[in-house]
Amino acid sequence: MSLKLFTFVVLTLICGISITGLHTFKSEQIEYNRKEFALRTIKQLVNQKQFSLVQINDERYAIKYQNAYDGAVFKIRTPSGYNGEIILWIATNSAGYIRGVRVLEHKETSGIGDLIDIEVSDWIHQFIGMSLKNNWTYDNSDIDHVSGATITTRAVTKAVFDALKVETE
Amino acid sequence: MNRFSQIACDGIWRQNPVLVQLLGLCPLLAVSTSFVTAFSLGVITLFVLTASNIVISIIRLLLHDAMRMPTQIIVIATFVTLSDIVLQAWYFELHHRIGLFLALIFTNCTLLGRAEIFTTRNPIANSALDGFMMGLGFLWVLVLMGSIRETLGSGTLFSNMHLLLGPIGENLEITFSTKGFLLLVLPPGAFITLGLLIASKNYLFNNQE
Amino acid sequence: MPHQVCKLPRRVNEAVAILLTTIFVNNFVTIQFLGIRPLLGASQKIDSATGMMFATTFVLTLASAASFTVESYILRPLDLQYLRIIVLIIIIASLVQFFELIIRTTHPRLHAMLVTFVPLITTNCAVLGVALINIRETNSFINSVVFGFGAAIGYSLVLIIFTAIQGQQRNSAIPRVFRGAAISMITAGLLSLAFMGFTGIS
Numbered sequence: 219m220s221l222k223l224f225t226f227v228v229l230t231l232i233c234g235i236s237i238t239g240l241h242t243f244k245s246e247q248i249e250y251n252r253k254e255f256a257l258r259t260i261k262q263l264v265n266q267k268q269f270s271l272v273q274i275n276d277e278r279y280a281i282k283y284q285n286a287y288d289g290a291v292f293k294i295r296t297p298s299g300y301n302g303e304i305i306l307w308i309a310t311n312s313a314g315y316i317r318g319v320r321v322l323e324h325k326e327t328s329g330i331g332d333l334i335d336i337e338v339s340d341w342i343h344q345f346i347g348m349s350l351k352n353n354w355t356y357d358n359s360d361i362d363h364v365s366g367a368t369i370t371t372r373a374v375t376k377a378v379f380d381a382l383k384v385e386t387e
Numbered sequence: 388m389n390r391f392s393q394i395a396c397d398g399i400w401r402q403n404p405v406l407v408q409l410l411g412l413c414p415l416l417a418v419s420t421s422f423v424t425a426f427s428l429g430v431i432t433l434f435v436l437t438a439s440n441i442v443i444s445i446i447r448l449l450l451h452d453a454m455r456m457p458t459q460i461i462v463i464a465t466f467v468t469l470s471d472i473v474l475q476a477w478y479f480e481l482h483h484r485i486g487l488f489l490a491l492i493f494t495n496c497t498l499l500g501r502a503e504i505f506t507t508r509n510p511i512a513n514s515a516l517d518g519f520m521m522g523l524g525f526l527w528v529l530v531l532m533g534s535i536r537e538t539l540g541s542g543t544l545f546s547n548m549h550l551l552l553g554p555i556g557e558n559l560e561i562t563f564s565t566k567g568f569l570l571l572v573l574p575p576g577a578f579i580t581l582g583l584l585i586a587s588k589n590y591l592f593n594n595q596e
Numbered sequence: 597m598p599h600q601v602c603k604l605p606r607r608v609n610e611a612v613a614i615l616l617t618t619i620f621v622n623n624f625v626t627i628q629f630l631g632i633r634p635l636l637g638a639s640q641k642i643d644s645a646t647g648m649m650f651a652t653t654f655v656l657t658l659a660s661a662a663s664f665t666v667e668s669y670i671l672r673p674l675d676l677q678y679l680r681i682i683v684l685i686i687i688i689a690s691l692v693q694f695f696e697l698i699i700r701t702t703h704p705r706l707h708a709m710l711v712t713f714v715p716l717i718t719t720n721c722a723v724l725g726v727a728l729i730n731i732r733e734t735n736s737f738i739n740s741v742v743f744g745f746g747a748a749i750g751y752s753l754v755l756i757i758f759t760a761i762q763g764q765q766r767n768s769a770i771p772r773v774f775r776g777a778a779i780s781m782i783t784a785g786l787l788s789l790a791f792m793g794f795t796g797i798s
Contacts, residue, residue, distance in 0.1 A: 241678045327795050412629065468681050487725070490681045574627050582779070589774075
């Protein structure tokens with residue numbers, strides 16, 4: 219019995235050591251990947267060749283270009299998606315124009331409301347270059363609301379508009 | 388040799404884990420929306436199953452049968468965790484997509500590994516082969532389902548291969564049509580595709596006999 | 597969400613939302629594919645389906661409570677999140693065994709009813725699934741218990757519907773190649789299609 223118990227304990231130890239070993243060996247790489255993955259979307263959004271990002275908090279980065287402040291990238295949320303919360307990144311420049319918008323998380327119906335996702339369609343690109351001067355009303359909007367997915371697209375549009383309004387003021 | 392070919396035949400066709408034993412359905416249905424996720428998960432399952440079968444059959448010589456559940460749980464869970472870490476280190480974006488179901492292959496491997504290793508007194512080579520063939524049986528059904536659902540559901544094949552192959556995979560995507568049959572990528576499509584696959588298997592099997 | 601629910605305090609509101617979502621919108625079986633094998637196994641008779649229902653509800657609720665506690669009081673403070681899979685597996689497996697032992701000594705009759713289903717449950721993807729999804733989705737102990745309970749209720753709902761449909765199918769002329777698992781899968785597909793109709797309810 220003691221031999222068997224011993225074998226079992228040794229087995230457990232070997233398993234524990236191998237996992238911990240591999241993790242310690244690779245944890246820096248994993249941490250790097252995680253940051254890189256999170257930053258990649260943000261970098262794409264800025265839509266500019268040379269810039270640097272200064273992290274202000276978890277949900278906001280300031281964009282600096284040649285040491286001057288040139289807009290921000292920040293996270294916004296809207297609870298009014300078709301299936302609940304939609305989380306977006308939005309990037310602006312100092313003149314109040316949108317550099318880009320990207321959906322980070324959503325639960326919209328696949329095939330219908332998920333057109334806001336960049337992997338599914340280019341719908342979200344419509345926001346690039348817009349500012350408060352554009353027409354944001356529902357009926358005659360500069361944004362193309364897709365029939366069948368109006369709840370989703372309106373929720374996103376309203377969220378972007380509200381955020382832009384707050385940001386510009 | 389005869390015994391080996393029998394094990395191979397059982398794993399891949401006659402006792403196919405998916406089509407006959409109906410095991411591993413949760414990851415199968417969930418990741419078969421595209422070729423790349425299906426293929427990756429299939430390969431990981433193949434690895435975990437083979438590796439854990441080898442380790443368990445070695446340890447089994449030293450341990451009492453009463454210890455089989457804890458041994459099995461620890462060994463399989465270790466291999467699953469190891470592949471999880473490897474995936475996070477080298478294929479982070481892929482991990483982002485199939486992470487949850489990676490953990491769930493634990494349940495599969497426990498079910499698949501159990502019968503063959505502990506009920507019969509198999510030498511190590513046999514149980515390794517058994518794990519490999521069962522994994523292969525799982526892999527081909529998974530890949531087939533992934534291809535069918537991606538081709539008909541989204542109208543493409545091999546999209547996002549760069550997640551697995553790096554830059555080489557960027558241009559592998561084949562587009563058949565810009566619009567797909569939506570139902571197939573949605574959850575119901577998974578069940579229906581699998582139902583039709585099982586039916587076709589039954590059809591072929593009946594004709595064989 | 598129903599109108600009167602909105603007047604309740606935020607925490608209750610949130611819990612109700614989680615409950616409804618896990619039962620209907622993100623149903624474990626039809627939308628997330630968890631626990632399909634036991635579904636096929638236990639849906640032959642309504643008796644076994646009922647037994648399975650109680651056992652699953654119990655285990656899933658327990659598993660999500662355990663996973664939340666382990667994640668937020670042990671793994672996260674000690675920065676051991678990479679051990680999550682292995683720790684959860686071991687803890688849930690032993691918890692189920694432990695409670696089986698308690699019920700066996702204190703409530704033998706209840707135990708006799710549930711005992712045949714315990715092995716089906718410990719090898720159920722849904723148990724590990726509920727633990728892992730729970731960690732990702734919920735943020736408090738109450739919410740995670742509600743999440744597990746809702747998942748189990750959703751599971752039971754599908755189990756009962758599925759058992760009833762299979763009972764009906766016994767008398768119908770199913771093409772030979774579709775008999776058995778194939779028709780069950782197609783049925784599950786149609787059920788899943790029906791559950792897709794709940795999308796958007798929250």
